[in-house]
Amino acid sequence: MTKAGTTLAAAQAPAPVVRLPRRRGIELALIVLAVLLSVYGYCAVGLARTGTVPPGAAGYGAGLGVLALAAHLAVRLRAPYADPLPLPIGVLLNGIGLVLIYRLDLETPGDRAAPAQLVWSTLGAGLFIVVVLVLRDHRVLQRYAYVCVAAALGLLALPILFPAVNGARIWIRLAGFSIQPGEFAKVLLAVFYAAYLAANRNALAYTGRRLWRLQFPTGRVLGPIVTIWLLSVGVLVLERDLGTSLLFFGLFVVLLYVATGRTGWIAVGLLLAVLGAWAVGRFEPHVGGRIEDWLHPFHTIDAGIGPNQLSQSLFAFAAGGVLGTGLGLGHSVLIGFAVKSDFILATAGEELGLAGLAAIVLLYALLVERGFRAGLALREPFGRLLAVGLAALLALQVFVIAGGVSGLIPLTGMAMPFLAQGGSSVVTNWAIVALLIRVSDSARSQYDGREAP
Amino acid sequence: MARYIRHACGFCALLLAALLVNAARVQVVESGVYDGNPANRRATIARYGQPRGDILVGDEPVTGSTDTGEQLRYERAYKDGPLYAPVTGFSSQRYGTTFLEHAGDGVLSGTDPMLSVLPLWNDLTRRPSRAGNVVTTLNRAAQEAAYRGLAGRKGAVAAIEPATGRILALVSSPSYDPGQLSGNGEAVTSAWERLNHDPEKPMLNRAVRQTYPPGSTFKVVTAAAALDAGVVTDLDERTDSPDPYRLPGTVTRLTNEADGCRDTSLRDAFEWSCNTVFAKLGVDVGARDMVGTAQAFGFNDAGLRIPFAVAPSTFDPHLDRAQLALSSIGQYNTRATPLQMAMVAAAVANGGQLRSPYLVERTTRHSGETVAGSGMHPVRQVMNPSTATRLKELMTDVVREGTGTRAAIPGALVGGKTGTAQHGVGNSGVPYAWFVSWAQADGTLEPRVAVAVVVEDASADRGEISGGGDAAPIARDVMRAVLGL
Helix, strand or coil: CCHHHHHHHHHHCCCCCCCCCCCHHHHHHHHHHHHHHHHHHHHHHHHHHHCCCCCCHHHHHHHHHHHHHHHHHHHHHHCCCCCCCHHHHHHHHHHHHHHHHHHHHCCCCCCCCHHHHHHHHHHHHHHHHHHHHHCCCCCHHHHCHHHHHHHHHHHHHHHHHCCCECCECCCEEECCEEECHHHHHHHHHHHHHHHHHHHHHHHHHHCCEEECCEEECCHHHHHHHHHHHHHHHHHHHHCCCHHHHHHHHHHHHHHHHHHHCCHHHHHHHHHHHHHHHHHHHHHCHHHHHHHHHHHCCCHHHHCCCCCCHHHHHHHHHHHHCCCCCCCCCCCHHHHCCCCCCCCHHHHHHHHHHHHHHHHHHHHHHHHHHHHHHHHHHCCCHHHHHHHHHHHHHHHHHHHHHHHHHCCCCCCCCCCCCCCCCCHHHHHHHHHHHHHHHHHHHHHHHCCCCCCCC | CHHHHHHHHHHHHHHHHHHHHHHHHHHHHCHHHHHHCCCCCHHHHHHCCCCCCCEEECCEECEEEEECCCCCCEEEEECCHHHHHHHHCCEECCCEECHHHHHCHHHHHCCCHHHCCCHHHHHHHCCCCCCCEEEECCCHHHHHHHHHHHCCCCEEEEEECCCCCEEEEEEEECCCCHHHHCCCCHHHHHHHHHHHHCCCCCCCCCCCCCCECCHHHHHHHHHHHHHHHCCCCCCCCECCCCCCEECCCCCCEECCCCCCCCCCEHHHHHHCCCHHHHHHHHHHHCHHHHHHHHHHHCCCCCCCECCCECCCCECCCCCCHHHHHHHCCCCCCCEECHHHHHHHHHHHHCCCEEECCECEEEEECCCCCEEEECCCCCEEECCCHHHHHHHHHHHHHHHHHCCCHHHCCCCEEEEEEEEEECCCHHHCCCCEEEEEEEEEECCCCCCCEEEEEEECCCCCCHHHCCHHHHHHHHHHHHHHHHHCC
16 A cells, blocks of 8 residues: 555545454453463373472462563553564463473472562563553664674673583573573564664665676675674684574674565575584584484484484473373473473473473464564554564574474574573563554554555 | 564464474374383382282281381382291392292282273273282291201292192292392492392392202102103012122112111112112113103293293203213203102102292282182193002101101101212212102191202211201291191
């Protein structure tokens, strides 16, 4: 639809005021459903393990419910046209994550992660509310693109000053809390990429020299963004966080493609990714081991060392079968130390089965799709690229970590959005959902009072 | 731009779809392979996830299960562990299972498909059947009497109900508590090390897994062969036997512990355990008939299971005449388990018919319904019924006025045979004291119990070792326990 079309329609007849349905009631109903499902899961764990409803069930439900309601009220107040799906999906995934972590806590009484996760979820929901209330228009972010990128690089570089944990230098520990700054950097980089590409997309697409079938933009245009990308990936390689560097690379390629429409970028991206993966796998023993694990998940068993985390994860998925063992009745704790974080999906796979896993993946898919939809509905390139970037970020992250723990691709340590234990991750993902709410509100409110697209 | 957004969206959809396809591969198509991987602990966890079924003596369980709350949740517990160890064996999370714990493992662990009332329903719900129980044939009083009688000395007792083959007692001493091996902790490892390195070999099941030279108790077999073959027709007729007896083809002279064995009758020779008479009888019967009779009693049978395997007792079929003479008095290569010698006594007591011995009366579901009975236990005619009658007479004489008087029980007819088996290089070892016997309460129609007792280190003084002195009182106590006298 174009400006001319609108004028034409207005000229033909007194414009019939079509008010878009806001669907806040649907959102509320879905939130209630999400909270009830989570409480049900919480009770199911208790019933399976001790035969009684866990004493914290009411508190858990109330806590989750209050957070979700507060978020819902913020949306009602400041983003009334927003898509009604992202918030309930976030609540449900966060709720399932809390149930799974609580369930795994029962196996490791000395190491309880659920209370901290609840605190982080509260902080995440708080950040969601702040973003929805304070950020009246997402286009404001465009102005802060360079602040964002500076902050992102700073956050990425910060952990270099701190000691490595489990082979990766991606955490900082402060006063008993460990924070993974790379998580926050994701959103900031997505904002920067979107802003920069939105401003320079024509130059990127149409200037510079043509080489074979690829239009190479001038260095002046391509230079800064490639530099930023190389910097971030370089830092991550130093920190041995290859999952996140893969994520940033994928995000970069997807946004470049969407901004310029040049398929060649995808070809170049894939080529570079394969080359990079080969080089890193060849020369970096940590990654080489991961690739070996992926190709031969049982090589440690054959060598008599016993199953590694990946084979334990595969055992867990297999034990779940189609319908799962039921919440609380699996043995995914055998996976070991990362069972509540990187491998949380294996617990879902074992106890909820293929059916439950499919439901969870579809929840992510729906969230991603709502992001792309908001991007499609928006008119201006920054909002479009931002929505696409956030959605792609979610999809890529889910693919990389879920594919890793289920043996589809080599394993890279990363948090399953909302499900996995990890404060930085939960807070970041709530921020992503807040931004999606914001852009979808803009997308749909622009049609209010006019003809729906 | 919209077109490219759609493409990107499609790409993301493809990634997530790939995840689901892969999940279906792992969870459905290849799940069997992963489930069956020996490194996958889930099967083990499931195995110990419910209390193990019990092994019952009479109506009382002699086992139990302890909830440890650990990953391998239930551990085996034993009541009177050392007393029943040769029957139950152990069930260890670390070292596996033995004896009835092993033979009945399907029922006890709940994996036996016969346990589920609705197999399809259980497959669907994936809920394991409740573990079943194994009911033994043991007689608690007899078992306790035997264990008490051995009083920690090295040895073993086996008791059988002659008419059925039910094993009433199976004791090995010194014993151990199988409960020490139940779990998988540090204590279990050290107990295992200690028990395996103990020179007393407490984990050796002497009743069924150890063979001994049967010594003079084997004369029951030789007498049966001689009577069946017609070499002796009258118990009281003088035999043509020198004293000492020169082993055929050698210069070795065989002597007797007792006097008056020259040319004595079979009755007296049996009563006073004359080596010379029985060595010559074996030679007169001939290798073929001796081997035939021994094998009819169960020697050289490597296939006996009660339901766990019993070490084969041996009577060498390839013998020269000197070896045959020695073998016929239970020396040379002749070896027997205590259970085998109890079978010899039982065959005599049961009119020459040998019932294959068994230890499991039935297996039941948790609710008590029978899953499987003891089944058909084959019967074999070992000797002519008349031979059995005459052997009973000979054995009764031994207890009434011969070497086995200490086995006599007021109110019962008891038959027995003593044995003192030489062993070791040049017979240097402390001899084994044997006693085999059967008992029939007055006023009943047939013997209720047949017993074999072996005591390995019967008293320190070599000269005083005898089956009659050391082993007979133990046998008497076991028989009294069974008869209730």
